[in-house]
Amino acid sequence: MVYKKISVGFCAIVVVVIALGVSSHRQLSGIANDMDSLYKHPFAVSNAANNINFHLVSMHRHMKDVVLAQNKEQVEWAVSRVAAHEQAALTDFDIIFERFLGEQAQINKTYQRFVDWQPIRNEVIKLVREGQQQRASVITTGKGASHVAKLNREVGALVEFAYSKAQQFHRSAKMRKEQALLTNYGISIMAVILVALFSIYVVRSLRAANKDRSRRNHLIDQQIMMATIDKSGNVIDASNALCRFLGCVKSDLIGEPSQFFDNSPQGGQLTKEILRVVSTGMEWTGEIQHSNAEHQTFWAYSSVLPNFNDNYQIVDYTNILNDVTNKKLSIVDKLTALPNRRSYDEILSKELRLAKRHDYNITLAIIDIDFFKKFNDCYGHPQGDIALQRVATKLMECLKRPSDYVFRIGGEEFALVFSRATIAESQLFLDKLRTSIEYLHIEHGESNISDYLTISIGGYVLMPPQICDSQAFYVEADKALYEAKKQRNFAVVTGTQKG
Numbered sequence: 001m002v003y004k005k006i007s008v009g010f011c012a013i014v015v016v017v018i019a020l021g022v023s024s025h026r027q028l029s030g031i032a033n034d035m036d037s038l039y040k041h042p043f044a045v046s047n048a049a050n051n052i053n054f055h056l057v058s059m060h061r062h063m064k065d066v067v068l069a070q071n072k073e074q075v076e077w078a079v080s081r082v083a084a085h086e087q088a089a090l091t092d093f094d095i096i097f098e099r100f101l102g103e104q105a106q107i108n109k110t111y112q113r114f115v116d117w118q119p120i121r122n123e124v125i126k127l128v129r130e131g132q133q134q135r136a137s138v139i140t141t142g143k144g145a146s147h148v149a150k151l152n153r154e155v156g157a158l159v160e161f162a163y164s165k166a167q168q169f170h171r172s173a174k175m176r177k178e179q180a181l182l183t184n185y186g187i188s189i190m191a192v193i194l195v196a197l198f199s200i201y202v203v204r205s206l207r208a209a210n211k212d213r214s215r216r217n218h219l220i221d222q223q224i225m226m227a228t229i230d231k232s233g234n235v236i237d238a239s240n241a242l243c244r245f246l247g248c249v250k251s252d253l254i255g256e257p258s259q260f261f262d263n264s265p266q267g268g269q270l271t272k273e274i275l276r277v278v279s280t281g282m283e284w285t286g287e288i289q290h291s292n293a294e295h296q297t298f299w300a301y302s303s304v305l306p307n308f309n310d311n312y313q314i315v316d317y318t319n320i321l322n323d324v325t326n327k328k329l330s331i332v333d334k335l336t337a338l339p340n341r342r343s344y345d346e347i348l349s350k351e352l353r354l355a356k357r358h359d360y361n362i363t364l365a366i367i368d369i370d371f372f373k374k375f376n377d378c379y380g381h382p383q384g385d386i387a388l389q390r391v392a393t394k395l396m397e398c399l400k401r402p403s404d405y406v407f408r409i410g411g412e413e414f415a416l417v418f419s420r421a422t423i424a425e426s427q428l429f430l431d432k433l434r435t436s437i438e439y440l441h442i443e444h445g446e447s448n449i450s451d452y453l454t455i456s457i458g459g460y461v462l463m464p465p466q467i468c469d470s471q472a473f474y475v476e477a478d479k480a481l482y483e484a485k486k487q488r489n490f491a492v493v494t495g496t497q498k499g
């Protein structure tokens with residue numbers, strides 16, 4: 001809603017500014033047109049008419065020079081000057097014809113009077129050339145002078161008309177200027193008011209947003225377990241909610257290696273895995289285990305996301321955690337941190353229903369550690385517990401898909417549930433799993449088949465709805481385990497499958 005109001009306010013300001021610009025442009029264009037008309041018409045006509053008067057006076061003066069000439073050369077020089085001024089006057093008449101804004105008849109009358117003076121001039125010039133200066137003088141000072149006087153008055157009328165038009169254009173330009181100033185003042189005041197109101201609204205909105213942001217940041221800090229971690233895995237910042245979960249204060253974490261807050265025996269390997277994933281720009285998700293100073297163990301669902309700069313280069317990571325301790329305590333085996341028998345029963349039933357609904361194979365594998373009683377008798381129960389933890393960790397590492405599960409369902413007995421694998425594919429996977437346990441090189445001096453700890457696996461692959469009862473499913477997998485234990489360090493897979 002705030003963004004909508006800001007957008008509306010911004011658009012209103014833009015509209016007012018555009019209106020101011022359009023109005024200014026129109027008014028200035030009008031003033032410019034008036035000034036252009038002033039120079040194109042009244043001034044041009046006035047200047048041309050004044051020039052004609054000048055040429056008339058000059059022509060009349062040179063006509064007197066013709067009459068008073070003492071020789072032929074002086075006559076011809078005076079005649080040439082008359083002709084030059086006449087040509088210039090005709091050019092000015094062309095300007096008046098083109099730009100005069102009054103009645104065309106007025107120009108025609110004046111022009112005709114100018115043309116009518118030519119026969120008088122020609123008669124005077126002819127008489128002078130014939131040596132009749134007396135008669136030529138009479139015409140020049142009489143009829144010729146009278147004609148020039150009338151012509152001067154008519155040309156003067158053109159000048160007065162042009163001056164009147166100039167005054168009209170000047171008044172129009174002045175009026176447009178006043179209108180432009182009033183309009184622009186009005187729109188400018190409106191723009192200033194709008195900008196002021198808009199600024200006040202934006203400032204208030206920003207203050208409210210900052211207050212809301214501060215409140216939300218406080219809630220996040222107190223309620224959400226999160227941390228910022230650099231590319232080396234060290235803590236840059238952490239929320240107080242996370243500090244409470246870890247049983248420490250923020251100063252204990254800043255600048256220290258995070259291990260992504262998993263301090264279990266598998267924490268080091270998990271840190272490498274997380275960094276390997278997130279350093280490629282991908283998100284990592286999974287569970288972490290943390291024990292505090294009082295040896296209390298907590299679990300959290302962890303999400304680690306890379307943060308990028310403008311060049312899409314990773315600068316650091318954001319780690320968000322969600323406490324799942326209460327849930328884990330009810331379904332997790334405390335020693336190995338694997339899902340327990342209760343979780344096995346719930347998940348297997350759910351996976352069987354999904355397999356039936358979507359019509360795909362599902363495999364149940366039962367794993368038993370070979371000669372584990374002898375191992376405990378030989379090395380002691382603490383070493384037995386460590387061996388169980390290492391086996392559990394390796395089993396978890398071998399399961400890659402979210403729909404694959406591993407459980408501790410008894411003392412040294414584990415169960416695996418995975419889907420969409422044939423009997424041959426299940427056999428290949430379980431053989432690799434069996435081999436990976438032996439490659440842990442957990443010494444077992446009392447084993448009859450290997451120098452190291454080994455496992456036997458019995459697996460059963462079914463295609464619902466052949467068998468959809470979890471207990472019957474377990475019985476079939478246990479039968480396969482019985483066959484595998486005849487040889488030890490062996491995997492037997494049986495079952496029914498589609499196709």
